[in-house]
Amino acid sequence: MARRPLPRILTDSAPLARMANFASLARGREFARTAADSASDVFHPLITIGRGLRRLAVAARGRWDATPKESRGPLLFFIGACVLVVALVPYGPLLALIAVMAAGGWAGRERTPVVTGPSEAETERLRALYEALVPYLSAEGDPAPLYAHGGDWERVFGAYAFDDSGRLERLQLKYPAYFTDGEDRSRARIEQVLYAKAGRGREYHFAWDELANQLTVTVLGALPADIAAQRFVTSPGETVLGFTDPDSVQRTLPVDGADGTRDAPPVVWRTGPRSTEPHLLALGQSGSGTTTLLRSIALQALAHGDVLAVDGTGTGEFGCLVGRRGVLAVESGLAGALAALEWASQETERRLVAANRARQSGRPVPDDTRRPLWIVVDRPTALSHLAAAEGRDDPQRWLQVPLRHGRAAQVTVVVADQFESADLLSDPVRAHTKARVVLGTATAEEVRAVLGAPPHTTPTASVPPGRGYARLGSGPVLRVQVPATPDPFDDATSEAHREAVLALLPERTAPDDTESLATVDGGSAPSDPVRADGADGVDEAGEAEPSAAEPVGAAARVSIVKGGEARTVTGGSREALRADR
Secondary structure, three states: OOOOOOOHHHHOOHHHHHHHHHHHHHHHHHHHHHHHHHHHHHOHHHHHHHHHHHHHHHHHHHHHHHOOHHHHHHHHHHHHHHHHHHHHOOOHHHHHHHHHHHHHHHHOOOOOOOOOOOOHHHHHHHHHHHHHHHHHHOOOOOOOOOOOOOOOHHHOEEEEEEOOOOOEEEEEEEOOOOOOOOOHHHHHHHHHHHHHHHOOOOEEEEEEEOOOOEEEEEEEOOOOOOOEOOOOOOOOOEEEEEEOOOOOOOOOEEEEEOOEEEEEOEEEEEOOOOOOOOOEEEEEOOOOOHHHHHHHHHHHHOOOOEEEEEEOOOOOOOHHHOOEOOEEEEEOOHHHHHHHHHHHHHHHHHHHHHHHHHHHOOOOOOHHHOOOEEEEEEOHHHHHHHHHHHOOOOHHHHHHHHHHHOOOOOEEEEEEEEHHHHHHOOHHHHHHOOEEEEEOOOOHHHHHHHHOOOOOEOOOOOOOOOEEEEEEOOOOOEEEEOOEOOOOOOOOOOHHHHHHHHHHOOOEOOOHHHOOEEEEOOEEEEOOOOOOOOOOOEOOOOOEOOOOOOOOOOOOEEEEOHHHEEEEEOOOOEEEEEOOO
C-alpha cells in the first residue's frame, strides 16, 4: 500500500515563518501604541494649547464675520495700537505670549459633557404619568389631542426635575383649553392622579394657571417644627399663629430655633378696630395642638392686653396663667365659666357705651376701653353639654355680644374645639370667626368645610402636633406650624420648652399662698388679689374698694359665692354684678 504524504502545513516551514512575522508585528503594534500613549502624555499640554488656540481662532473669525464692514477699520486700528503698545512695553511680547498660551490652555481644556434629559427610569416614570392623565385630559373629536394613548409626553411636560432617589420633585404640564379647570371636582381628580403616580407619602403643591393652561406640581418640604414659644418681633395688634412656606408670605421674622437664630416666614393675624377678621376659630382632632395654639395666643396677648381664659376640658391646660398680671380669670368649671363670660359680655357693652359717650361729647375714648381684652375659650361645646344636662344657660350665648361688637370695643374672641363637636358650635361663633385654623390630620373636604376653600396641597396621613392650615378672611389657604407652647406644669414637657414658656409669663400679682380657687356649685375662679397694704380690698358693705395704686385697666377678678352672686372688679369701673342662674 502506498504511503500517503503528510499535510503540507506539517512539512512546509512557510506558515511557521508567517506566524513569527505575525508575532513580531503584534509586538511592534504594542510598542507603537505604548510610544503613542507616552507621547500623548508628554505632549498633552501642547495638544491642549493647540486645541484652545484653534477654538480661539474660530471664535475670532466668527467675531470678525459678524462685525459690520464700516466697523472693521476702527477695529483693525485698535488691534494695531494694542500690538504696538505691547511691543514697546518692557517684556511685553513675552507677557503677551504667556497670556495667549494661558488663554489657549483654558479654552482647550477637556470639558465633562453635561448629561441632559431624563434617564431611562425617569423616562418610564414620565411616560406612565402621561398615560395616566390621558382619560382625564382627552376628549373625543379633538383634531390634535395633547393627550392620547401612545402620544408624545414631551409635548405636555414642559419642565420636570427629579431628586437623588429618582422620585419626581417638580413637574410643569400643559392641559387642553377645554378642560374645566374652574371646577374644584375636576381639579381634585387631576391632583389625585398626580399624587398617586408621583409617589405617596409626600406633600405636593398644585399651582393652577388658568390663563396659560398650565399646572405646576412641586414637592413641599416639611415645615420647621423646632420653633418654640418666644417673644416675636411684632407690633401691637399682631399675633403670630405659626410659620409657613417662604413663598406664601412676603415677610419674615427672626426666630430662635435648634440651629440658632434665623428668619422664618410667619402667619400674622391682625386684630383691632380695623381688622377684617377680629375673631378666630381653631378646629382639630384630639392632640392636634389647638390648645397649644390658644396658649401661644394668650402669651402673646398678655404683652399688650388682658386675657380671660375658659378651659372647657377641665384639665388645667391654662393653669400657668393663674395669678399673673393681665390674667383676669382662668375658669374650668361651668359656674365659673358662666360668670366669667357673662362679665365679658357686660364689659363689652360697657366699653361700647363709654366709647360712644366720649365720642358724642368730643372727648378722647377712656383708657380703660382701649386696652385689648382677649377671651380665650377652649372646648366650649363641652361646657354647653354640661349646661344642657343641668338646665343652665349655654355659655356660648354670652359670646354673642363680644363676637358681634368686640372689634369696636377692643375685645377679641378665640375659640378652639374638635371636629366631632363642630356641629354644636353656636351660629354666632361660626358666623363671626373669620380667621380659621385647622390642625392635625384632616381630609380636603374637612379643610374646605372649615376654611371655606380647599387647600392647594395634598394632606398627609400623619402630621406633627401643631401642623395644619390657616386662612385669614378671604385670603389664601396657608400651611402653618404652630410654635411649640406646651403646658410648663406637664411632666412630659421638655426642660427647654418649659423654660421658654415660663420666660414669657408676666410676673405674679400675689404670692403663691394667696392664690386659691374658690369652688362653689362646681364653679371655680381666682380669688381677689391681696392689696399691698394688707387689706382685703372689700369694704364693710361688701363693695370693692378702689385702690389708688392699681393702674388703669388692671386685671379684674371674678369670685363665685353662694346664692349665685358674682362680685366683679373691672379695670375702668368697680361694681357688683349678679348672675341669674
